Amino acid sequence: MLWLATTAPLHAEDPSNLSSQEIMNEIVQDAVQGHHIPEPSKKTEKSIPSASTSEMCAKIGAKLRSVDPAWCMQFQLQPTDARSVNGLPILLKEYPPVPSRTPQARVLLLGGIHGDEYSSVSIVFKWMEILNTHHSGLFHWRIAPLVNPDGLLRDNAQRTNAHGVDLNRNFPTMDWQRESRDYWVNKTNSDPRRFPGPAPLSEPESRWVAEEIERFRPNVIVSVHAPFGLLDFDGPPTTPPERLGALYLTLLGTYPGSLGRFAGIQKKLPIITIELPFSGVLPNPTEINTIWSDMVNWIRGHVFDRKPRKTLTLERPKP
Numbered sequence: 001m002l003w004l005a006t007t008a009p010l011h012a013e014d015p016s017n018l019s020s021q022e023i024m025n026e027i028v029q030d031a032v033q034g035h036h037i038p039e040p041s042k043k044t045e046k047s048i049p050s051a052s053t054s055e056m057c058a059k060i061g062a063k064l065r066s067v068d069p070a071w072c073m074q075f076q077l078q079p080t081d082a083r084s085v086n087g088l089p090i091l092l093k094e095y096p097p098v099p100s101r102t103p104q105a106r107v108l109l110l111g112g113i114h115g116d117e118y119s120s121v122s123i124v125f126k127w128m129e130i131l132n133t134h135h136s137g138l139f140h141w142r143i144a145p146l147v148n149p150d151g152l153l154r155d156n157a158q159r160t161n162a163h164g165v166d167l168n169r170n171f172p173t174m175d176w177q178r179e180s181r182d183y184w185v186n187k188t189n190s191d192p193r194r195f196p197g198p199a200p201l202s203e204p205e206s207r208w209v210a211e212e213i214e215r216f217r218p219n220v221i222v223s224v225h226a227p228f229g230l231l232d233f234d235g236p237p238t239t240p241p242e243r244l245g246a247l248y249l250t251l252l253g254t255y256p257g258s259l260g261r262f263a264g265i266q267k268k269l270p271i272i273t274i275e276l277p278f279s280g281v282l283p284n285p286t287e288i289n290t291i292w293s294d295m296v297n298w299i300r301g302h303v304f305d306r307k308p309r310k311t312l313t314l315e316r317p318k319p
């Protein structure tokens with residue numbers, strides 16, 4: 001595993017003490033080592049006043065029929081420090097540990113990495129509604145229902161971010177420079193919807209996801225997409241869920257720069273990729289609940305944070 005041969009000082013300290021830039025440098029070095037990585041584009045850091053949660057809820061509510069702005073406000077989503085290319089905040093909701101119970105695992109749930117997959121955002125709100133009532137402390141959740149706000153909230157929603165980058169091809173997988181470009185040119189015929197970007201983590205939205213993985217150290221990631229109507233899985237253990245609701249396991253393999261390859265294959269961090277059947281239509285309420293309960297039950301049976309959080313970084317080898 002080449003990425004283990006790191007010069008990273010991360011193991012010496014809690015990653016939460018590192019700046020975003022330091023974390024990002026670590027992540028890219030870990031994965032791509034030796035290759036020349038251009039600095040991420042500074043043009044992403046515009047001095048645009050950030051939208052508040054209420055402004056974001058108004059925008060999301062205007063776009064998604066199933067997310068009413070007032071209902072969106074009930075979740076008390078918090079703007080993270082991360083800003084999209086157009087300066088919109090990535091919103092986060094945390095369901096933290098409860099005092100009486102040590103959570104079994106940390107779960108990072110992501111919707112809307114692709115901005116034209118509306119249902120992948122809406123269903124995360126529906127699931128947060130379940131957690132609002134039933135969060136028991138079994139897991140510690142961090143949930144970002146809309147990772148790519150610029151893609152969803154423009155007049156014509158698009159898969160890519162505002163730079164035209166497919167965020168799910170922008171993660172720093174091994175040999176990204178060569179492989180992602182080769183794949184894009186030769187396998188997708190330079191499909192602009194699948195452009196991997198100028199450099200790994202060149203985009204603020206993918207950078208936030210990679211940094212959040214370092215900060216939160218999730219034991220499992222759930223990433224929601226549409227419209228292939230299946231369930232995909234990467235990483236350990238070797239017993240992925242067979243189905244979640246009516247979505248059956250179909251192992252698709254991974255792509256250069258995809259979150260599945262970055263997290264599941266490279267970081268050995270299990271990642272459940274849910275592909276809802278339609279981008280513009282949610283599953284019915286029963287199916288929404290069944291996918292959720294099947295997912296929670298699978299995680300309960302298969303994912304454990306066996307070590308206290310602080311010691312997790314010791315799993316990295318010394319340089």
Ligand SMILES: [Zn+2]
Nearest residue numbers: 114117225226
């Ligand atoms: Zn997608």
